[in-house]
Amino acid sequence: MPSTDSYDPEVLIRDLDENATENHVVDFLNSHFRELEDLENLNSTLVELKENEQSQNEKRIQTQAKTSKVLQQALDSFNVTVNELENLQATRMELEDALADHCSIVVSEKPIEDSENETLMKKLVKLQQQVDSLERSKQYLKVLVVADELSTKAKQLIEKSPQKSLVPYTQLAHLARNIKSNSKEAGHAVSHLDTYLQQCVDTLWEDMKNRLTKKFKQTLDAFNWPTPIKVPYPPNTTDKFSAFRKAFTELLLLQRPADVEEVSKPLESKNSKEDNVLLPPLLPMQIMVEPLIVRFRYHFDSKRPTNRIDKPEWYFSHVITTIREHSPFLTGAVQAIVDDAGFEKYHAKNEFIRCLLVAVTRKLNNSVPTLLNSPQIFSHTVFETLQFDQTLRELHMYTPPGQDEWGGCVEVFTGKKEWFKAWLKVEKTFAEARYNEIMHSEDVWEMVDEEFPDDEYKPTKSAAKLINLLELVTSRYKLLPLFHNRIRFLIAIQAELLVTYSKRIDSAVDSFGNLSYSIVRAVPNVAATDITGVEGLKRLCRWLSSAGFVSRTIKEWGEDSFFLELWHEVTVRAARNTGNTGNTGNIGAAAHNTGASPLPSPTSSISSTEQGQVTSSVNVDGAITVDEGTVFDDPAELFDNICERIQSLIVKNVSREFFNGLKAYVKKNNWSRSDIYNNDFTRQQIPKLNNQSKDTTSQSTIELSPELYTPLSDLAHSLTFLSNNLPDRIFKHIYKDVSKELEDYLWDRILMKKHFSEMGGCQFEVDMEKGLFTIGKRWIRKPENYFRRLKDACILLTLPANHSKIESKSDDKSQQRTLSQVISMLSDDELEPIAIPKMLENFGVYHLTPKEAIDVIERRVDS
Template identity: 25%
Template structure:
């Protein structure tokens, strides 16, 4: 039907619906006939010539058919093997179930054997405990401890708990037995060495020490594993105290009982206003006992493989814990009384300092300082430091002897005042109080307090200057100057010490973190090389005030000297006798008051100021006086030969020797007046030639010409003016 429909469709497509197109059927017939012949020809060639497409297709179909048959056979074989494997697996599963059950039973049996082993050890421990066989008892206990340690990773939590509970049970029993005997031995040894026992530090009997050594070894071995040790603490602060060895616990126990007896309750020795009593007691006990502990206990620990234990540190830590507990209980009450609080802090810091520096208590071990650095206590502490430091500063500055010079050959040149020394002592005391703080942030807060006090001290000195403003040399100014200079010098020295260099490093670190946080950048990008010191800004302010006061004193002295110079400045320099006309030259009479005033003022300055300050002052004064003599005497007067010789005599024989008392080669500080004297006293011929050379204004040769006559500092213009003041030369 399909073929018929296809033929009909093909005819309709070729002839169409019009009858006129029927004539084309002949052409269509010829087309079909030709197509038929081509197909027959093709089939005929396939049967007579080379293999055709039909033959290839047939062969391909046969090959595929063969492969399909082979695959069917393989599939059947595989199916058979799968069925056999399933059958085998079923047997294996049953076998595995049996094996698993055997394993489980074996583990259960091991579990029971393990429990039995623990029970057997317990039975043996009971027997050795009842028969006083301490050595066997400790050996069994050690084995039990090793088992407990090995079980830490086990998932059998009930078994682990059982072993732990068993270990705790025997630990308590054995500890009770050995502790009683140990305490009896300690009494025989007259431990602790307090009161009437304090004189009994003689060498104990050998048999007693032998038993003591054995018991101490047993007690070391009796330690619970670290993971099982649960120290009893009464405060979160005490969690920093690691548990101590059992022998140390027993050694400290009688001391703890005495401490509790004397420093709790209504005892007369338990006074809030006398915290030094309990601190001193702890220090005394450490000093009296630590050498004995080091000598007799440490070797025992080392001999049984406990070299990692520092017995001296443990003994000290156990006693320090008593002080920390007491301090912690006192602070909540004392913090509401400023006097009690300040005294308690002082004693706690003194206790810490004595521990660290004298008794060499390790820095890694906790002490009293970390109690004081609790947030609310630390805020109170630093506020109290500021309050008392301010009050102390007021007392220092208002003292009647504040500005007196301290005696001593080492500080004589510095003219150290009592005020400066007391202020630095105040700063040193604060440093000593906070330098043991473990946290850099806490130390930096105290450093900021010190910097604030330094600036406050500087401002107060300024106020004192304004209140006592009179003649600088007779006022407080020299004393204040000396104080400023000494404090600035000491601060510079402090800045390069290890303590303050560390604080500078931490300060830069904190600033870098803040900058990085503000910018949202990496902290490492903001940390550069640490330069300078923590006191740089404070010292710069002190030195700036120092320079201002030095200038003020120098200006005041210069004004006083200049006030006595009017007659000298207006003297008849143009009509003085030369050295040939007088027997000998002497100082100009009109200059005596000026030179006398200068001498007096230099002497007062030297006695009043520290040597470095005096050196600054006389140099400033020399520069001013050099300029003054040159401008007010040389340039405004006319000089004949006698006047020039007289001026040179005054300068060389009076002015320079005055300053020569304090410095070598004073002439180097008076370049203008020195060279002016040279120009006024050179021979007239040389002076005329020099004037002509200066008139030529040849800049390349002027310096050489002036150097030839000994003028090196003065400019050609000034040299020309000086020569023009000579009366023997007509102005060109």
């Protein structure tokens, strides 16, 4: 069994006396020699000490004499005791002999319950147990006496010298710790002693705190606290500040950790090796905030008119005002006291805010049950809370002492899953209601009355309002500090609204396409003008502008720092959780078809959807690299696909209208005649448009075919409308596609179906040069470059036959370009195939293949 000396009260008291002596010497020197000038009193002090020493020596001599007498008496008593022990030894020997005689009897006896018949062995064991119990009780009582003495001593010193009162307090804490550890090592429990001692420590600490708190409150009352203390301080407040500083510092002496093992360590030492650990609140700051909290509760927790559930901004504004008014005093005088006391990790203003926020979070927690029944007020309260948190972060640079980040008061709502879901549901319901209101308005597809650059989409009212709604939703969750909360808003509200809007446009486009190209035209309640001509283009352009505007806007959002941070977090989490080394698929189409959100999962464990969304990789050294992208890539792709569909419909619509008007022109059968429109060109000069001067005053004897007037007019009208309602780049892209459709149609329906004389070729060339090509000159510098095949075909169709007489100022080389030469070249079997395109270029034909050139030549009646 281990020795009990380690928790012997006499040993502990001896150690405490040595410590007390050392402390007394230090206190004496500090009290008599505070400054260098005090050394002048050294001689007088030495004389005084020597006199004191002489007096003590006399007392010591007297004490020694008394002690010698007492020791002699003790020695005599000892000798008597030794004699008694010798007699007892002889008696013990006799008892051993008697015990040996009765040993067999003791062993053979059966247990008897009656105490009078107990054997001697049992009686001795019982007596030994009683002796041990009495010894433990004696030690127990000694510990209680020591604990009471230390507690009393600390209480006596707390008023005069709080610093000295910590000595017995610390000793009591060590005593409690030693008793607790030694009782466990001894293998038995000292009944409730360790618990009682810890209660003594706690009670003593509370008593010391209460006494110092009373003194501190008196200094605050001298300042008329909580009235803000303005800077500069009045000159008559010097004594008040000194008393305040002393009381504040004394309270900081009690700023000790709860663990008694570290009771002697300053708080800053405890956390010196720990980062981002929330520090406990400072006692004096808690006391300073108490009257402010009382005032807060008086105004906002009672039945006062200021306590309105629908006006959370009132108490937020009150707190901000309170912080602003007290900031000069906190950052100046109070911060200096905190730093001098060795609590450099504390920022007085932040500590003040933290203590004040206790009232705010209590108010919010108490308000939630009522807010859950008032969705609009609930949403407003959360929004105001986010604004309040942002003000504390940005204006007052607030972070809790010891931590790098602050979750904000909004954690009241986001910290509990049920409350966060309720808030998310409120915001989603509001957003959906607003969206339905937008889409059910009569002017849903009307263009907005605002000016936009020519190279950008001009949105419809529904698209503009949708973007405004999405921006409002962003403002609701943008200030949330945690990623998983922000991403849930993005997915549950914004992504769903984008998908819903894209489906609405897609559905309208599908209906338009079905009506436009249905074999059965008789559709009830649908006029033909609604899907044809400019009216049909108007509907398509509005859908295109809506989709294009939304796509461009969310792409710009994706490059915003806020959404880039979301994307980075999504990709990093995906790489960490799945080890994804590449893009496993695009979920945009899946979301479009199945209704799934084209955005990553908000959970910390990345879902399969998120795996399909992100593109990230893990390097050999474990570093995660994030590929370029944004959270809106897939939603933007949905709208881009819709834009492509609508552009395709516009091209088909414009082309179809032109083709319908071109029926008479296609039915013409006089291309092979030499007299067209009652003009005999065999006796006239045939002008060459491709060689003529650019002088606009030159006149040609060949006029535009009258069958082209109407279709060209309709085409010009459609293109003009498109150019006025679409961005320049989109219009040029559509014009290019329309040109390709028209070129293919004219190639297949006229060039490859009709036979042309030289005059017929010239007429076709005039129709193209003066008609079709001229339409686009308003927007395209060289529109003929979009009809290169037709342009080359016109050259071949207008080549003179071998017997034609040409009256021209052209050189001899150009006079030799005849139809017979082209035919001879194309039919020359000895000519290398690679040389044919070069030969065609000599005739001005650059974009036709040899086969296409042969097909055109074969349409000449004189070939």
